[in-house]
Amino acid sequence: MTTAARASDLTIGMVMFPDMTHLDLAGPYDVFSRMPKTQVHLLAATLAPVRAEGGWTTIPQVAFDDAPACDVICVPGGIGVNAMMEDAPVLRLLDRQARTARSMTSVCTGALVLGAAGLLRGYRATTHWLSLDLLPLFGAHVVEERVVVDRDRITGAGVTAGIDFGLVVASQLLGADVARAIQLAIEYDPAPPFRGGSPASAAPALVERLTLMRAQAQAERRAIAERAARQIDGLAPDS
Amino acid sequence: MTTAARASDLTIGMVMFPDMTHLDLAGPYDVFSRMPKTQVHLLAATLAPVRAEGGWTTIPQVAFDDAPACDVICVPGGIGVNAMMEDAPVLRLLDRQARTARSMTSVCTGALVLGAAGLLRGYRATTHWLSLDLLPLFGAHVVEERVVVDRDRITGAGVTAGIDFGLVVASQLLGADVARAIQLAIEYDPAPPFRGGSPASAAPALVERLTLMRAQAQAERRAIAERAARQIDGLAPDS
Secondary structure (H helix, E strand, C coil): CCCCCCCCCCEEEEEEECCCCCCHHHHHHHHHHHCCEEEEEECCCCCCEEEHHCCCCECCCCCHHHCCCCCCEEECCCCCCCHEEEEEHHHHHHHHCCCCCCCEEECCHHHHHHHCCCCCCCCEECCCHHHHHHHHHHHEECCCEEEEECCCEEEEECCHHHHHHHHHHHHHHHCCCHHHHHHHHCCCCHHHHHHHHCCCCCCCHHEEEEEEHHHHHHHHHHHHHHHHHCCCCCCCCCC | CCCCCCCCCEEEECCCCCCCHHHHHHHHHHHCCCCCCEEEEEEEECCEECHHHHCEEECCEEEEHHHHCCCCCCCCCCCCCHHHHHHCCHEEEEHHHHCCCEEEECCCCHHHHHHHHCCCCCEEEEECCCHHHHHHHHCECCCCCCEEECEEEEEECCCCCHHHHHHHHHHHHHHHHHHHHHHCCCCCCCCCCCCCCCCCCCCCCHHHHHHHHHHHHHHHHHHHHHHHHHHHHCCCCCC
C-alpha cells in the first residue's frame, strides 16, 4: 500500500503481541485483505518482529503510536493476553481507538484484552470456551455463540471462529454481497473431519481432559483478569 | 524450539514464497503447531522475510537448502504459485523431500506446485475451485472434495480448506484422538454466515462473476502450467 488512503477508505487495525495465537488474526486477515477499498494494518507496540505461540514470527506494519484512527480494531487471543490485560501500551491504544472506531472487536481470548480496557461493560460478548467464565469480571454478559454482535462490539469464539467473525465484520461494513464473494473466493465451505469442535458437541471426557490440563493456566489467568478488572473500576460503564 | 529434535519426533516443513496466500499456511500451522512431539519449520528459499498476498510479512525459520528431511511437506497456494511452478529452488526442494517424506501435501493452488514438481502424476488431488481444470496438465485426477488423501499425497481445496486438511493430516500422523483434541482446542465448530462457500452451493451468478473476473489471470496461469508440465515430461510417473 504505497498510495495514501482516501478519506472514503476503510481502515482496519489488527493488533499483534508476543504469544498471540497466530490463526486468531490470520483467519480474519485473509477476509479483510480481500475487502475492496480497505486498508489493513498489522499493528504492534513497535516495529520489532512479533513471535506468536508456536513460533510464527511476523514483521508488524505500524507501531501503536503511529496508528491512524481505524474503523475497526481487532484483538487476537493466545497465551499473550495474560500480559496484555495489564499492558499499558495496548490498553492505551484500545482506549484511544475506541473513541472513534466503528467497531472494537476480538477473536478468541482477545475479548479479555478488550475487557481489561473497559470496553465490554454492559456488552454481550464471547471468547474461547475455556475463558468464558472470565468475561463477567469485566462486566460483559456471556453469550455462547460463534460470533456475537452487540452494537459497536463484535467478538468471536475460539481461534477458528475468526473466519466466521471476519465474514460477519465484512458483511456489516460492506454488505452481504461483498462478504459472500469473499467467502466463495476463500472457498469457505468447511468440512471438519470430526464432530466435537465445541464443548457442546465434544465428548464430555475430552472436554474434561482439556479443562483439567488447562486448570492451572486458567487459574493464573483469572488472577490477572481480576487484578486488571480492579484497575478499571473507576471507569464509567459503556452503557 | 531450542532443544534438539529427538529421532522420534515428527517434522513438518511448511513452504513459504512471495505472494502466497497467508491463510493457506496459517490454517494448518495452528493445527500442526499443537501436535505433540512435532517440530514445525517455516521454510523459504532464504531467511529473508517473505511477503504474502495482502502484505503479511513473515520471517522464515529454515532455508530450503538447510531443511532436514521432513515427514510432511506442505505447500500453500496464491498468486505466487505462478512463479513457483517454474522456480528451480522450490522444485528442487520438493524433489528432494519427496524421496523420504511420508506425505507431500498442499493447500489451495499449492497443488499446482506439487504438480510442476512431477509429484501428482497418477494421483487423485484437489485444489482451489478456480484452478481445478489445471490439475490434469500434471497428470492428476481431479476430485472435487475438501481434502483428498491418495496414498502419500494429501491435497486440500481453496484457502480455508487448510484447517480441515490440517486436522486430517494430524489424524493420519498421530491418530483421531489427538486430532479431536486439537479440533476442540482451536474450537473448530464452524458457522459460516452464508451458504455458498463452494461453487456447488453458491449462486451461479456469483460463481460466473468471480470466474470472469479471474479469467485473464487463469489464462496466464494455464500458459505457465502448460510450460511447467512440459518440463517434467521426461520424468517417470509416480505410479
